[in-house]
Amino acid sequence: MSAPAEPFPRLPDPVAGAPDILVLAGEHSGDQQAARMVRETLTLAPDLNICAIGGPRLAGAGAQLLHDATGYSVVGLVEVLKRYGWFRQFFAEVLRWIRTHRPRLVCLVDYPGFNLRVARALRHEGLSRQGGGAIGVVYYISPQIWAWKAGRRFEMADTLDALAAIFPFEPAFFRDTTLPVTFVGHPFANPGHQPRVVWDPAAPVLLLPGSRPEPVRRIAPVMADAFARHARSRPGASAVFLCADSGIRNLVAELIEAHPGADRFALRDDGDGPPVAARAALTSSGTMALHCALAGLPGAIVYRANPVTYRAGRLLVRVPFLGINNLILGEAMYREYIQDEADADLVARELSRLVDDPAAVAEAEARAGRLRDRLRGAAGESPGRWLLRQLQRPSFRPGVI
Numbered sequence: 001m002s003a004p005a006e007p008f009p010r011l012p013d014p015v016a017g018a019p020d021i022l023v024l025a026g027e028h029s030g031d032q033q034a035a036r037m038v039r040e041t042l043t044l045a046p047d048l049n050i051c052a053i054g055g056p057r058l059a060g061a062g063a064q065l066l067h068d069a070t071g072y073s074v075v076g077l078v079e080v081l082k083r084y085g086w087f088r089q090f091f092a093e094v095l096r097w098i099r100t101h102r103p104r105l106v107c108l109v110d111y112p113g114f115n116l117r118v119a120r121a122l123r124h125e126g127l128s129r130q131g132g133g134a135i136g137v138v139y140y141i142s143p144q145i146w147a148w149k150a151g152r153r154f155e156m157a158d159t160l161d162a163l164a165a166i167f168p169f170e171p172a173f174f175r176d177t178t179l180p181v182t183f184v185g186h187p188f189a190n191p192g193h194q195p196r197v198v199w200d201p202a203a204p205v206l207l208l209p210g211s212r213p214e215p216v217r218r219i220a221p222v223m224a225d226a227f228a229r230h231a232r233s234r235p236g237a238s239a240v241f242l243c244a245d246s247g248i249r250n251l252v253a254e255l256i257e258a259h260p261g262a263d264r265f266a267l268r269d270d271g272d273g274p275p276v277a278a279r280a281a282l283t284s285s286g287t288m289a290l291h292c293a294l295a296g297l298p299g300a301i302v303y304r305a306n307p308v309t310y311r312a313g314r315l316l317v318r319v320p321f322l323g324i325n326n327l328i329l330g331e332a333m334y335r336e337y338i339q340d341e342a343d344a345d346l347v348a349r350e351l352s353r354l355v356d357d358p359a360a361v362a363e364a365e366a367r368a369g370r371l372r373d374r375l376r377g378a379a380g381e382s383p384g385r386w387l388l389r390q391l392q393r394p395s396f397r398p399g400v401i
Helices: 028-044 056-060 077-082 084-101 112-124 152-159 213-231 246-256 287-294 307-316 324-329 344-356 358-375 383-392
Strands: 021-025 050-054 064-068 105-109 136-140 162-165 181-183 197-199 205-208 239-243 265-269 276-278 280-283 299-303 335-338
Touching: 021 028, 021 084, 021 112, 028 050, 028 056, 028 105, 028 136, 028 287, 028 383, 050 056, 056 064, 084 112, 105 112, 105 383, 112 136, 112 152, 136 383, 162 383, 197 287, 197 358, 205 213, 205 276, 205 287, 213 239, 213 246, 213 280, 213 299, 213 344, 239 246, 239 276, 246 265, 280 287, 280 344, 287 299, 287 324, 287 358, 299 344, 324 358, 335 344, 344 358
Parallel strands: 021 050, 021 105, 050 064, 105 136, 136 162, 162 181, 197 276, 205 239, 205 280, 239 265, 280 299, 299 335
Antiparallel strands: none
């Protein structure tokens, strides 16, 4: 979904009185992770008043949803410039709401292009602790400073009170700053986590083109073409496009409507129902790649960005892999087909290997075990407990939990 042309609407007032926490999560994956944190926090402290800008999962976790922003997430220089006026209005309205209602704590979740600006503005206006005010500002799910723009860590230390990291290697990147950083474990490695996908050798191939419309327009057709080539010698083969929401599902349906193998594709919205069974996966580089990897699903990463965005990114990003599962392991658990290498013939050959070679399944499960071990947090540490500790710090405005 594109950002709308009309002015950004006024955010509603809190319905349950003065807010304790405002959570800011601007896209689907952030909505999902923030919802888990909020659900745990409210289990530990059910009287808290939590408001949120995010999506339906935050609302389902018990927060008052002020605005669903998940449909407007974008990535890349070109995409942001197209929607710059709308984001300026969005930003101004968020600041107005914080000025008016003064939550005890603002928790920023991922979405760094927007959220770091909010932290900077709150300090500049003297509203945050770092600016001499009373509002605590903390961050859950660090910007990927280890991949690009590492200098942001110093600004983060100047504008934030604490950071909760979900990858074990992240705290080390902040050792030369004053920012307290805690590895709280990755939510997918939590013992109570319900997997979103499971391996089943009799199930369809899973196609995961992502949650942002612009990349989906480039990735979904490649995935469809690659599967069609793979399926030529497999009359019973089928595939499922798992879509982030109905908007992405409608977009994918439009993109594959005239595809000669359209009858082999099913479209399904991602949700909180039972896990999706699959024999292998083609996935974009986002959160779902990690879901698939942790499930021991054989897979490959397929990604195409706007060419201008990609060229600019190559100048800034210094990592050996795009997939976070590959980065954590330090090896290519999933082969990566990026930009010009996202060629349907190449991807089809890899998909056939993943489906036909028993060793591919054994390799995926062995690496999944190593991933799980590395993503577990220390005993007793979790995002919800961390968030409560930030709220209870005596330097924050007094309040009763």
